[in-house]
Amino acid sequence: MSRLLRFLFFALIVRPIIYVLLGLNVRNYKRLPNKGPAILVANHNSHLDTLVLMSLIPLSRLSEIHPVAAADYFLRNKLLSWFALEIIGIIPIRRASKGGNPLRLVFDAIQNGKILILFPEGTRGQPEKMEDQFKEGIRLIARKFPDMPVYPIFLHGLGKSLPKGEGLFVPFFCDIFIGEPLTYQESGKQMTQQIHSRITALAAEGQFPAWE
């Protein structure tokens, strides 16, 4: 039942909004993985980020893709956690963990060949600005699966359409720059830093109008 609802939600609501009202300019679409396991790592400005990244994968493969999200935020009440878990399909991580491995569900999903979405800034932050440092979670996940590809992605425009703390959606074309994947095998301990600099480099490829 929830699987059907999830499919309908993305087919009838999310994709029309994203492809018709919003509009995407995707650079290097062909780099995206055809199959999991893989992780898409992007800068984070808006709740729309997750929905846009999920819309890049064909609808027929919707069941393969899951965003990784903070349990304390998305599971804070019953209705929201039903929506987050069943419809969006998040994989919750506990930021303040009391025992147990907070990443266990993430590891399970990777073992099942899923494509995960992760925002290593840890927060949506200021619109159209990226945090100077990423959280190390991505490296800890990749360390366990050293040959899994991790795709750095730069998103622009969604912080203008629906920034943190705003309820009014205003359409702007969204730019998505997909970078070359990297793996823990090649990057090792420098991985988090390398992803950060790749996303920064992707951002520098574009030319964006001022937003002050």
Added chain:
Amino acid sequence: MELAIPQTVAVTLGTLFTVLVFSHLIAFVLKKANPKKDYSELFQRINSWWVIIIIFAVAVVMERTAAIIFLGFVSFLALKEFFSLIPTRRADRRVLFWAYLSVPLQFYWVYDYWYGMFIIFIPVWIFLFLPLRMLVIGTTDGFLKAAGTIHWGLMITVFNLSHAAYFLSLPAIDNPQAGGVGLLLFLVILTQFNDVAQYVWGKSLGKTKIVPKSSPGKTWAGFLGGVVTTGAAAYFIAPYLTPLEGGMGAIGGAIIAVAGFIGDVTVSAIKRDLGVKDSSSFIPGHGGILDRVDSLTFSAPVFFHFIFYLYYGPTLAS
């Protein structure tokens, strides 16, 4: 839904598809002849033309409402592209939201045959309302620039383009063949034809640049060749699609060519100012919506008022 369309309109659409089939065949032949050359952009361009012409034909054939909604949607896409290109202020998100809302309203006036509102809504009511909305927000840094750019975008992409749709709402005149649909087709086909004619003339014998700063590729030969060729084509097409007779058809075509050229170079000047080559990558092989409708943003209102003056004006008195 009325599927009955004037015969001349059906013939015109049929001709368009024939031209497209031939272009596709020529592209295949070219590819076979020079297998080493990369023709992927040409094919992308032709494929996009297929999509554009099929959607346009379906919208025109269906009925007036569908055609107006389709043109309103094009207008929305062009406006969105414009707002995504220009520098904007965070404070103006709500102003931009209202600016977007003017699109369905403007096309509703078209649908409602309300000429008086259609012709002043953006230049007067929206022009007065948006600054008010900005005042309420209260940020004065960059106020004039924001008010100016936002309204300029609305004039180009909404007000000007909606003139193409208003052909569908003009009262019937002595144009038994094709009615408003005929005028709309005439405008759109000749505007696009002029783009191609200018390009071909400019490539084959263009030397002297006409507007070197904004469009270094445009030449006097291209411009004049386009005007003459489009005028000549219009002379032959006008009797089938419009009430224009004899030389007036050619003049109508020349007006579309001149206005289309100005629209084209004006949008180029804006893109140069903003430092971009294409307005987006929305239509594969073409660039963005604005790149495709740049000429139309100027030719639509100019041709509309040419027709309006000849058959409905110059005064409103019955």
